Amino acid sequence: MYFEWLNFFFSPISNGLIFVLLALGVFIAFRVLDIADLSVEGLFPMITVLTCYLIRQGWNPFLAVLLCLLIGAFTGALNACLSLYLKIPPLLSGIIMMSATLSFALVFIYYNGGSPSLLGGYPTLFNWLSASLIGAGLSTFWGTILSKIIVVGMIVALVMFFLYFFFGTELGLAIRATGKNKQMARANGLSVKRMTIIGLSLSSAAVALAASLYAQASLGGTAQDGQGMIVIGLSIIFLGEAILPHQSFKRHLLAIFGGSFIYWYIIQILMKLMDYIPGGSNYLTLWKALLLVLVLAVPYLILQAKKSRANKKEEENDAPMPESL
């Protein structure tokens, strides 16, 4: 019972951290570049399964993550090129990339000898730390959980610093500008193609990083890992924006960071509640969808309520004329 509750409180932390990276990737595509990139749903499982494959082949986990990062960036660039050079609408090019990458996920599963691709007993990014933590006298439970939180936490901090500084450089500003106003970008000498390719590569690299860490944290990968990833990413972004509205770029990053934890605690609570309903966990994606609706609708409804209240006040101030007709 004790461990169950500990798990209840601590497992959302490592998930929360990993999904900060996913949400950052979705954020770059969706908010910075203004592209709804659906390739995430295929890229994510491809990378989780690929990570398992590489590590099972004896790759160093660190190198495996690096390769996944590069493959993610390449996928993003390819996705951008499909829409920029072949004039495929971005929404469709994302779906095409999703379908293609999903196929690669199945290929890697085949090479792993069938699904699911398990990492139990193989070295991961967290092994060395958890081993030394346990060696220092911590229990297995704490060793495992703390090692995940520390390693992923450091990577997330690194990525967030990198993004914060990158989007403050001339190139970063140019990418942000391109996403907001293409005509202005061109009139100021920015190549929309170059900026979109760089931006989508960054976005997909972040998603790939999240997927690779996810596989190592959950010790496995399946072709179903990508399901609902867009919904999760968007929910985190909107949750963050609901908490920290009117944002500068720095606040955007912080909002995503906070949003991710809140999201996973909400999911954790929902899953706990589901335990009391037979077959309850089957409703999980429904709850996730409802959550996204809620996050989107509530700020809007609050705004409307504020507006109508302001209008009412104005009407009162205007002292409505008695009905003379």
Add this chain to the structure above:
Amino acid sequence: MLRCQNLYKTFHPDGNPLNDKKALQGVSLTIHDNDFIAVIGGNGSGKTTLLNCIAGVHRPDRGSMILDDIDLRDYKEHERAKWIGRVFQDPLQGTIADISLFENLALASKRGEKASPFRWALSRAKKEEFQTLLKPLGLGLEDRLDAKIGSFSGGQRQSVTLLMATMRTPKLLLLDEHTAALDPKTAKTVMELTIQIVSTHHIPTLMITHNMKDAIAYGNRLIMMKEGRIVFDCAGDEKKGLTIETLLKKFAEDESVEAESIL
């Protein structure tokens, strides 16, 4: 100096030749270094198409465009931005609402250069530079560098766009009805700012306008376009002597010629 020769441009909206729109039908125009040209003409006369061909938005079907020694046809729209500054009709188009005035200006200050991932977009030196640029506008914007442009009025945005387009002195400035969306008073202020900037930096300028009074009052040369051709071009003293009536007559006169030719 920009030398356009025999520009042709036809749009094919749906592939049906009957619906082809002949936007430019042999436009030749030389813009001299001291020219401030006002372009007038009805809707569909090809004014905006001419501007867009020069800016690189459209590729002309035929004809040449040489800016100083540069063959513009060899360069894409964003590459031409190095030499050509632009201000649009819609105040929302020339600037980015969601980022600060400082960031907008920083982008423009790098116009035509490759954006580097190794240099900060914003710096203290730039802030001071921009403040000295903004002060003469008299809009108090030098104190609002960190405000998002979305909070600015249309006139402020157009003034900023104008500043951005001329920050790195371009070889040519294209103004596409840049005061049309503003109220008369603001339009006048922006117009005067335009003249001030253009004359201090000696920028050759092509300005589309729907306002005949502006077309007569501002600039040293006036061009009237009609059905993809330049039908009237006057400069200097002849232009100074123009009145709205004579311009209107020109419009009408041309119509009757056409009517006769059809009959």
